[in-house]
Amino acid sequence: MNDGTETAAADPATPNSDSWQLYANCLGVDPDLFFPERGASTKEAKQVCQSCVVREECLEYALANGEKFGIWGGLSERERRRIRRQRALARAAQQTRTA
Numbered sequence: 001m002n003d004g005t006e007t008a009a010a011d012p013a014t015p016n017s018d019s020w021q022l023y024a025n026c027l028g029v030d031p032d033l034f035f036p037e038r039g040a041s042t043k044e045a046k047q048v049c050q051s052c053v054v055r056e057e058c059l060e061y062a063l064a065n066g067e068k069f070g071i072w073g074g075l076s077e078r079e080r081r082r083i084r085r086q087r088a089l090a091r092a093a094q095q096t097r098t099a
């Protein structure tokens, strides 16, 4: 999703012709839904994401670009932070094993 600070290429609402964003379920959906006020429900946005065919690509994009706000790939900021932490721990463990 786009929080208004991303370039057009990173905005599922204005996709490139060769982009996964072209297939986003959230195209045409109010972007505010994906950037709820603190404490507001994320349920509706997550429902849109649930059947999105590019959910994985969206999530990986958000993780790779350190997106800190909004719902991406059906996950909240907190849920993405947890994944980043888990991956960092897994990388550290892998490095320890190979060192």
Ligand code: SF4
Binding pocket: 001, 012, 024, 025, 026, 027, 034, 048, 049, 050, 052, 053, 054, 055, 056, 058, 059, 071, 072, 073, 074
């Ligand atoms: S996973 Fe959700 S936020 Fe990402 S492209 Fe699909 S509908 Fe949009």
